[in-house]
Amino acid sequence: MLDTRQIVGESLGSVTSAGALDADSVGVKQFSFRELTYRRFMNHPLAKWAALALVIIVIACYGAPVWHVLFPNYIQAPDQYSLLDAGQGPSLRHLFGLDNLNGHDIFSLVLYGGRLSLFVGIGSMIVAVVIGVAFGAVAGYLGHLIDVILMRVTDVFLTIPALLLVPLAARIFGEASPWKIALIFGLLSWPVTARIVRSQFLSLREMQFAEAARALGVPTRRIIFRHLLPNAVGPIVVAFTLGIANNIVLEAFVSFLGFGFQPPTYSWGSTLSGAQGAIIQGNWWWITFPGLAVVATVLCINFIGDGLRDALDPKIIR
Amino acid sequence: MLGYIGRRILQSIPTLILISALLFFGMQLIPGGPLAAFAFARGMSEAAKLAIIHQWGLDQPVQVQYFKWLQSMVTGTWGTSFFLHRPVREVILQKLPATLILMVTAYLLQQVIALPAGIVAAIRRYSFFDQFVTFFSYVGYSMPTFWLGLMLLLIFAVFINVLPVAGVVDIRMTGAPFLTADYNAWFGQHPIQGLLDIARHIILPATTIAIVGIAGDSRFMRASMLDAIHQDYIRTARAKGLSERTVVLKHALRNALLPVVTNIAIEMPLLFSGAVVTEAIYSWPGMGQAFFQALEAYDYPLLMGILTVLAVLIVGFNVLADVLYAYIDPRISYA
Numbered sequence: 001m002l003d004t005r006q007i008v009g010e011s012l013g014s015v016t017s018a019g020a021l022d023a024d025s026v027g028v029k030q031f032s033f034r035e036l037t038y039r040r041f042m043n044h045p046l047a048k049w050a051a052l053a054l055v056i057i058v059i060a061c062y063g064a065p066v067w068h069v070l071f072p073n074y075i076q077a078p079d080q081y082s083l084l085d086a087g088q089g090p091s092l093r094h095l096f097g098l099d100n101l102n103g104h105d106i107f108s109l110v111l112y113g114g115r116l117s118l119f120v121g122i123g124s125m126i127v128a129v130v131i132g133v134a135f136g137a138v139a140g141y142l143g144h145l146i147d148v149i150l151m152r153v154t155d156v157f158l159t160i161p162a163l164l165l166v167p168l169a170a171r172i173f174g175e176a177s178p179w180k181i182a183l184i185f186g187l188l189s190w191p192v193t194a195r196i197v198r199s200q201f202l203s204l205r206e207m208q209f210a211e212a213a214r215a216l217g218v219p220t221r222r223i224i225f226r227h228l229l230p231n232a233v234g235p236i237v238v239a240f241t242l243g244i245a246n247n248i249v250l251e252a253f254v255s256f257l258g259f260g261f262q263p264p265t266y267s268w269g270s271t272l273s274g275a276q277g278a279i280i281q282g283n284w285w286w287i288t289f290p291g292l293a294v295v296a297t298v299l300c301i302n303f304i305g306d307g308l309r310d311a312l313d314p315k316i317i318r
Numbered sequence: 319m320l321g322y323i324g325r326r327i328l329q330s331i332p333t334l335i336l337i338s339a340l341l342f343f344g345m346q347l348i349p350g351g352p353l354a355a356f357a358f359a360r361g362m363s364e365a366a367k368l369a370i371i372h373q374w375g376l377d378q379p380v381q382v383q384y385f386k387w388l389q390s391m392v393t394g395t396w397g398t399s400f401f402l403h404r405p406v407r408e409v410i411l412q413k414l415p416a417t418l419i420l421m422v423t424a425y426l427l428q429q430v431i432a433l434p435a436g437i438v439a440a441i442r443r444y445s446f447f448d449q450f451v452t453f454f455s456y457v458g459y460s461m462p463t464f465w466l467g468l469m470l471l472l473i474f475a476v477f478i479n480v481l482p483v484a485g486v487v488d489i490r491m492t493g494a495p496f497l498t499a500d501y502n503a504w505f506g507q508h509p510i511q512g513l514l515d516i517a518r519h520i521i522l523p524a525t526t527i528a529i530v531g532i533a534g535d536s537r538f539m540r541a542s543m544l545d546a547i548h549q550d551y552i553r554t555a556r557a558k559g560l561s562e563r564t565v566v567l568k569h570a571l572r573n574a575l576l577p578v579v580t581n582i583a584i585e586m587p588l589l590f591s592g593a594v595v596t597e598a599i600y601s602w603p604g605m606g607q608a609f610f611q612a613l614e615a616y617d618y619p620l621l622m623g624i625l626t627v628l629a630v631l632i633v634g635f636n637v638l639a640d641v642l643y644a645y646i647d648p649r650i651s652y653a
Binding site: 152156161167168169252279287288291294 | 332333336337340341344345347348349456457459460461462463464465468469471472476477483587588590591594595598599609610613616621625628629632633
């Protein structure tokens with residue numbers, strides 16, 4: 001991360017020596033880039049609450065095996081179900097009711113399933129950002145023919161909706177494992193990041209500090225990764241965050257259709273995969289609650305992304 | 319202008335060829351492939367299998383298959399579906415209308431609500447209405463389309479039971495599935511009844527797509543309108559003493575609509591995704607349903623056909639949006 005205090009401090013220092021301005025003496029506290037970002041983020045009306053809610057969701061989901069041990073009557077492992085009670089509505093014991101098929105406790109499935117959904121969301125975007133940054137940085141910095149070729153490839157992936165490509169890719173990769181699904185989603189969601197990074201690099205490479213680095217004979221790779229990339233971190237972080245939300249939704253749909261995870265491997269999507277048939281029987285809880293889990297999580301992530309966008313934009317000073 | 323359009327169309331051809339090539343070669347990587355359908359057909363002799371492989375052309379090198387496919391795309395049949403035993407073009411042309419009807423209806427519904435909402439939200443910034451629109455758009459944007467579809471289905475087709483659960487027409491009434499010869503004959507005799515029937519069926523799927531779309535579009539319209547309202551020429555217009563109505567509708571809105579028009583192109587893939595999802599939920603007999611059925615069956619020619627038509631549509635809309643933008647914004651030159 002950039003250390004703004006250093007840069008700002010030094011330039012202010014030189015001004016101070018001329019006797020014009022002394023930041024400390026006028027009572028303005030100087031913040032590092034990190035502190036500034038943190039303060040701006042906390043100033044966003046909803047982002048901090050969303051972050052808190054997301055932390056709770058993550059702990060609730062990843063702690064599922066622990067809750068199962070602590071409260072065995074309420075939280076059941078995915079391999080436990082009671083056929084006799086199948087289709088029961090929500091009650092104190094089964095907060096979200098039971099499914100029609102096997103009698104799984106929906107609340108437990110939502111907790112256990114969240115682990116996979118979150119893993120796919122985050123894992124896929126790590127893959128996507130690595131590829132997207134490499135593509136975008138090279139295309140944006142080197143330009144010319146390489147730019148044209150790389151961006152054409154990016155266009156291809158942007159044209160066909162990921163919604164159709166993911167099931168296709170899932171077929172190619174064979175049986176779904178969390179790593180495979182995360183990889184597939186990552187391989188199909190990098191173009192957005194690539195576009196963003198490229199547009200950043202197109203302007204960054206013309207900046208004077210980039211020119212200075214070139215004049216000093218700094219190797220191209222070092223210019224890209226050490227000089228320019230830190231300046232593009234803001235938009236990348238935002239794209240990363242919003243991409244997670246997107247991919248959680250996409251995973252839910254793909255698994256719902258049966259092209260991603262399938263029961264007894266539970267994600268939020270595969271939890272829903274049998275629910276369409278239950279609708280006709282008036283079983284509303286099976287479809288409602290896992291979906292609400294997706295909405296709540298994605299809503300939190302979108303708020304956080306929004307907060308980060310404001311916080312990381314150096315042009316907005318608060 | 320014509321030169322500009324021609325150039326944009328020519329530029330999109332390499333992209334389309336690249337897309338089709340990547341898809342075609344990608345599909346070859348699916349383990350098992352179309353032959354998986356015969357994995358359990360014990361009674362089938364090796365010779366019969368080989369005959370089918372030969373008939374489908376799968377015994378030829380991949381690049382030969384690709385060029386043959388490309389040729390069929392250019393000259394007419396678009397290949398023959400493995401399992402439906404009909405030319406892909408015929409299958410697609412039968413499925414396309416349903417998807418287009420759904421997309422156009424949803425899109426109109428979406429714009430009719432999103433644009434005014436965004437404009438009013440921008441004019442009355444920070445009002446209750448503005449905050450409501452903002453909140454709605456966040457929630458709508460975070461909602462999986464398929465789940466929204468299922469919830470609407472649950473509420474309006476199961477609990478209240480006022481709207482049909484699935485399909486595009488009521489077969490009990492029409493006597494034949496949508497767009498078959500019998501249906502067309504029936505529709506010719508009962509056009510009003512037929513339209514009403516489609517309208518009843520389209521409400522839920524179109525609303526599903528529109529709600530998610532409104533979420534994004536109203537935000538976009540609001541931002542664009544806010545941008546326009548704070549320009550100097552708006553202050554000038556107000557200073558001249560023009561009525562607020564004229565200022566907003568004539569000066570601000572005209573300019574604020576420019577980015578909204580280009581947004582249409584960016585939205586096409588989204589709109590199509592929405593249609594595909596809702597088709598799966600509401601058994602809407604369109605391209606999305608055909609795609610997932612073809613994928614289940616490994617029907618390569620049909621898959622390729624659907625994806626290619628989709629790509630052409632989306633690339634086409636991109637070109638259209640560029641041209642439209644150049645046409646309505648005098649600052650952009652055709653060079």
